[in-house]
Amino acid sequence: MTLPGVYYGIVTQNKDPENLNRIKVRLPWLDKGDVDQTHWAQLSTPMEGKKFGWYTLPDIEDAVLVMFMAGDIRQPVLVGGVWSKTDAPPELNEDGKNNFRGYRSRTGHRLILDDSKKPKVVIADMTAKNVLGLGDFAEDGTGQNKSAVFKPGMAGEKGISLSTMEGKMEVVATGKITFKAGQNVKMNATETVDVKADSELKLDGNSLKMNSGSDSNYVGKPANVC
Secondary structure (H helix, E strand, O other), X not given: OEOOOEEEEEEEEOOOOOOOOOEEEEOOOOOOOOOOOOOOEEEOOOOEEOOEEOOOOOOOOOEEEEEEHHHEOOOEEEEEEOOOOOOOOOOOOOXXXXXXEEEEOOOOOEEEEEOOOOOEXXXXXXXXXXXXXXXXXXXXXXXXXXXXXXXXXXHHOOOXXXXXXXXXXXXXXXXXXXXXXXXXXXXXXXXXXXXXXXXXXXXXXXXXXXXXXXXXXXXXXXXXXX
């Protein structure tokens, strides 16, 4: 049986016994579409190689497009998925500007590429409470906070670095913020370091060293040094 062209199908199996990430597809338009399925179909991906590449295996019952190499029904290849009223797309283009690209997983993890007037890249988990963003997040649209970067292993070291190349960076929480290190904690600024508490400010240590290159002023009501 020769089948030239591209055909609509429904995924029936995605657990490949040879671990090649192939799938089987039911072709509903066949006379026995409810029971018939294709041979194992290879996936066409944007990139592939030995132990690397783009990995998005369809779920069972997903709607897909399949074609057959040289029209041979024994050699199916998955071309891609198909959205429908039943399987609606994860994002919409309601304003017609088509500013968003991205990926959304089955549970709701998201990668968003925003090409609007405030361009940014956003990665968010399914709760939308844990979000990593790079780009223009200024509320006034001025472009401040332009390159907020969150990277593991920055500067060739094991660990995490959080930095911004332009504008300011703010860490805000409605509750408590805790910084804890197994070794040293350092704070450095080319200008002023301002530490303020609306209630009580505590500094505690086995020893305390303070050094000033010029005048030192202590102001209190009263100021007590013991």
